[in-house]
Amino acid sequence: MTDSGGDMNGKRTHGRRPSITATALWHASGGKRVSLFTDAESTQLALVSSVVRFKKGTHIYHEGDPADAVFNIMTGVVKSYKTLLDRTHHIVAFLFANDLIGLAEEGKYVNSAAAVTAVIGYKIPVAALKTKLGRESDLDFHIICKLCHELRETQRHGLMLSKHRAAVKVAMFLQMLESHQAARNESTEHVYLPMTRSDIGDYIGISPEAVSRSFKALKNRGVITFSDRRHVKIVGREQLASIGS
Amino acid sequence: MTDSGGDMNGKRTHGRRPSITATALWHASGGKRVSLFTDAESTQLALVSSVVRFKKGTHIYHEGDPADAVFNIMTGVVKSYKTLLDRTHHIVAFLFANDLIGLAEEGKYVNSAAAVTAVIGYKIPVAALKTKLGRESDLDFHIICKLCHELRETQRHGLMLSKHRAAVKVAMFLQMLESHQAARNESTEHVYLPMTRSDIGDYIGISPEAVSRSFKALKNRGVITFSDRRHVKIVGREQLASIGS
DNA sequence: CGTGAGTTTGATACCCCTCAATAAAGGTGG
DNA sequence: CCACCTTTATTGAGGGGTATCAAACTCACG
Numbered sequence: 034m035t036d037s038g039g040d041m042n043g044k045r046t047h048g049r050r051p052s053i054t055a056t057a058l059w060h061a062s063g064g065k066r067v068s069l070f071t072d073a074e075s076t077q078l079a080l081v082s083s084v085v086r087f088k089k090g091t092h093i094y095h096e097g098d099p100a101d102a103v104f105n106i107m108t109g110v111v112k113s114y115k116t117l118l119d120r121t122h123h124i125v126a127f128l129f130a131n132d133l134i135g136l137a138e139e140g141k142y143v144n145s146a147a148a149v150t151a152v153i154g155y156k157i158p159v160a161a162l163k164t165k166l167g168r169e170s171d172l173d174f175h176i177i178c179k180l181c182h183e184l185r186e187t188q189r190h191g192l193m194l195s196k197h198r199a200a201v202k203v204a205m206f207l208q209m210l211e212s213h214q215a216a217r218n219e220s221t222e223h224v225y226l227p228m229t230r231s232d233i234g235d236y237i238g239i240s241p242e243a244v245s246r247s248f249k250a251l252k253n254r255g256v257i258t259f260s261d262r263r264h265v266k267i268v269g270r271e272q273l274a275s276i277g278s
Numbered sequence: 279m280t281d282s283g284g285d286m287n288g289k290r291t292h293g294r295r296p297s298i299t300a301t302a303l304w305h306a307s308g309g310k311r312v313s314l315f316t317d318a319e320s321t322q323l324a325l326v327s328s329v330v331r332f333k334k335g336t337h338i339y340h341e342g343d344p345a346d347a348v349f350n351i352m353t354g355v356v357k358s359y360k361t362l363l364d365r366t367h368h369i370v371a372f373l374f375a376n377d378l379i380g381l382a383e384e385g386k387y388v389n390s391a392a393a394v395t396a397v398i399g400y401k402i403p404v405a406a407l408k409t410k411l412g413r414e415s416d417l418d419f420h421i422i423c424k425l426c427h428e429l430r431e432t433q434r435h436g437l438m439l440s441k442h443r444a445a446v447k448v449a450m451f452l453q454m455l456e457s458h459q460a461a462r463n464e465s466t467e468h469v470y471l472p473m474t475r476s477d478i479g480d481y482i483g484i485s486p487e488a489v490s491r492s493f494k495a496l497k498n499r500g501v502i503t504f505s506d507r508r509h510v511k512i513v514g515r516e517q518l519a520s521i522g523s
Numbered sequence: 524c525g526t527g528a529g530t531t532t533g534a535t536a537c538c539c540c541t542c543a544a545t546a547a548a549g550g551t552g553g
Numbered sequence: 554c555c556a557c558c559t560t561t562a563t564t565g566a567g568g569g570g571t572a573t574c575a576a577a578c579t580c581a582c583g
Contacts, residue, residue, distance in 0.1 A: 053420070054461070055427030059345070059404065061384045066461045069420035100304070110472045114480065124481040126432065127473065129458060133424060139306045150472045159304060166418055173411055173418030175298070175314035179378060180425035182300030187371065187432040194439035195483040197572075199539070213374060216299070216311045227355045227395045228372065230562060235359065236369040238440040240540055245563055262548080262562070442540080444571070475530065485572055490531055507530075507580080 050075040051082060051105045051155045054131040066131075078105075081161035087148040094135070096145045102156045103135035109152030113144045115192065123195050125188050135159075136184060143185055194238045202237040203247040204276040207257070207265060223264045295320040296327060296350045296400045299376040311376075323350075326406035332393040339380070341390045347401045348380030354397030358389045360437065368440050370433050380404075381429060388430055439483045447482040448492040449521040452502070452510060468509045 052075065054066040070078070085104070087093055093104065096115060104111075111128040113136075125144050128134050136143050137159075166174050193205045210224050226233070230241040239247075248265075251257045256269045256276075267273060297320065299311035315323070330349070332338055338349065341360060349356075356373040358381075370389050373379050381388050382404075411419050438450045455469050471478070475486040484492075493510075496502045501514045501521075512518055 053424050055424050056430075056461075057384050058382055058423050058426055059385050059408070064384075064457075064461075069423055071416055071420075074417050074420070112473065112477060112481075122480045123483075124477060126428075126435065127481065130462060133428075137303055139302050139309075140304050149477065163304070166415070166421075169414035170411070170418060171316055172319050173415060173422065175316075175319065176411075177418065177421055177425065178303050178314055179298050179300050180422065180429060181303055183371075183378075184425060184429050184432060185301075187429060187436065190371065191432065191436050191439055194436055197483075197538080212309075216301075216309075217375060228357065229560090232357060232369060232394065235367045236357075236372065238368075238442075241562080242541090242564085243539060246539090249563085442570080474528095486530080487532085487573085488571060491571090494531085 051078040051157065052107075052131050053105065053133055068131075077165065078155070078157060082155040082157045085154055085156045087152040087154075089148055089151050091148050093146040093148060093152075094142050096142055098142050100135060100137035100140055100142045100159060102158045103133055103162065104146075105155040105157060106130050106132050106134070107153045107155065109154075110149040111146055111152055112149050113146050115144055123192055125191065136181060138181075138185055143188070190236075199239045199243040200247040200250050201276055202239060203233070203244060204251065204256075204273050206233060206237055207267065208273060208277060211267065221267075223260060223266050226263045226265065294324075296323040296402065297352075297376050298350065298378055313376075322410065323400070323402060323407075326410075327400040327402045330399055330401045332397040332399075334393055334396050336393050338391040338393060338397075339387050341387055343387050345380060345382035345385055345387045345404060347403045348378055348407065349391075350400040350402060351375050351377050351379070352398045352400065354399075355394040356391055356397055357394050358391050360389055368437055370436065381426060383426075383430055388433070435481075444484045444488040445492040445495050446521055447484060448478070448489060449496065449501075449518050451478060451482050452512065453518060453522060456512065466512075468505060468511050471508045471510065 051070060053069045055069060056062060056064065056066055082105075084107075087109075093111065094100075106128055108130055111132075111134055112124050113126045113128060113134060114122050114124045116122055127149070134146055166177070189209070193202055193209070196202050196205065207224055210226070211221050214224065215221050228236075230244045234241045234244045237244075248257070248259075251273075252259065254272070256267070256272050258266045258268055260266060296315060298314050300314060301307060301309065301311055327350075329352075332354075338356065339345075351373055353375055356377075356379055357369050358371045358373060358379060359367050359369045361367055372394070379391050411422070434454070438447055438454070441447050441450065452469055455471070456466050459469065460466050473481075475489045479486045479489045482489075493502070493504075496518075497504065499517070501512070501517050503511045503513055505511060
């Protein structure tokens with residue numbers, strides 16, 4: 034048998050303790066998922082965790098709340114979503130048994146979470162989790178931080194892709210590039226577009242012609258101006274932000 | 279002028295070693311990015327890494343290639359993309375200085391990567407990286423695996439969102455649910471839809487009406503049948519897969 | 524059994540994709 | 554350095570798919 038899940042004969046400790054699964058990173062596993070926690074890890078996490086139950090439709094945590102805990106789903110389905118200004122919802126992910134939820138940024142939950150079906154899971158306080166992480170190896174912990182960062186960015190990409198109007202996508206794309214420059218302490222006087230219009234279209238899910246037309250529309254609305262095809266100046270940050278809803 | 283990139287004429291130790299940045303996970307940092315590697319980590323990684331250069335437009339690695347190394351960008355911009363069957367491209371992410379690229383699944387690169395501008399970076403062999411990871415703490419390593427898994431799934435979500443035709447999105451969504459069930463060793467006789475049509479629409483970026491119509495279209499084409507509103511039977515897996523391109 | 528949320532079906536308008544042509548920019552070699 | 558050529562970007566016209574609004578219908582739950 035596979036060594037996944039720690040299921041000796043019949044008496045399945047599996048499922049009564051925290052558990053996560055994933056497809057292998059570097060080793061071929063034929064598309065199957067492997068259980069990641071060792072018995073020791075499961076046991077240790079069980080000690081600091083509590084079992085929580087959520088009825089169908091109930092709310093698990095809300096975007097912006099202090100991220101005190103992560104949740105490990107035992108049974109049921111959870112949706113992770115963002116509520117937009119126009120009261121519509123964008124679902125970032127559906128999560129199932131053996132998944133983790135509770136991605137944070139700067140101590141706050143990035144998304145909201147609600148139970149799609151009845152849910153049973155483990156609530157793992159981050160305070161307890163932190164003491165178990167990176168005890169000897171900072172490198173691991175730092176890579177975890179980087180992966181969380183990429184995950185948040187990929188989720189934002191999904192939000193951009195979910196928009197229907199081309200000008201909205203382009204506006205969000207410009208804001209993304211600007212914040213990237215700001216994060217790298219570069220000037221935000223101009224937004225630099227190193228990629229082609231086709232690349233932009235392939236990223237935000239529209240045709241290059243639509244990219245071009247959207248730029249023109251934003252220019253005509255007085256939101257941006259072009260120094261050249263690769264350098265945009267954002268004139269109306271307010272309007273640009275409001276476009277993104 | 280800016281301190282980023284750091285290859286003025288020769289001499290900056292800054293940027294001459296591997297470096298990654300991210301917004302803080304649990305501590306407020308005002309949206310700024312923090313550098314994650316310690317000096318020791320940077321130095322250790324530098325020992326096993328080599329500096330690589332890519333000219334604008336050149337190819338860094340290709341989807342499906344053996345994932346021998348990850349890359350840490352020093353300067354320049356990289357696009358990570360998938361080439362679809364119809365020869366179109368879907369760009370998964372743009373990557374900049376202090377980012378990592380080379381996400382793998384079962385030992386193979388998930389996406390392709392190409393230089394959008396001239397790129398200088400570090401090539402870090404995974405063999406060397408593995409020896410530095412999880413030496414004392416398996417827990418950290420296992421969480422890294424889970425995060426990589428979630429990252430891949432979020433990228434697949436983005437691919438779904440990038441499709442324009444509603445039926446294609448719904449077809450891919452069904453395949454996703456089916457593979458989830460298969461991964462959890464559940465029956466794939468029926469695909470179970472625990473969520474509402476509105477939830478599905480909010481996830482794949484279409485209206486609930488379009489979800490309903492797409493289901494009907496797939497049913498009329500003989501690809502699926504409904505036991506009830508929550509249970510779908512996939513009759514033509516071939517056709518369903520071919521729809522997703 | 525009744526009520527309300529969820530789902531299906533229909534009609535219309537709008538936005539974007541597609542195809543096509545022109546214009547501009549970047550790169551190459553003489 | 555310039556001419557040439559290829560790639561990229563812009564602009565235009567037409568058709569199709571989806572959002573939106575509205576209404577009938579089904580189902581789950583109390």
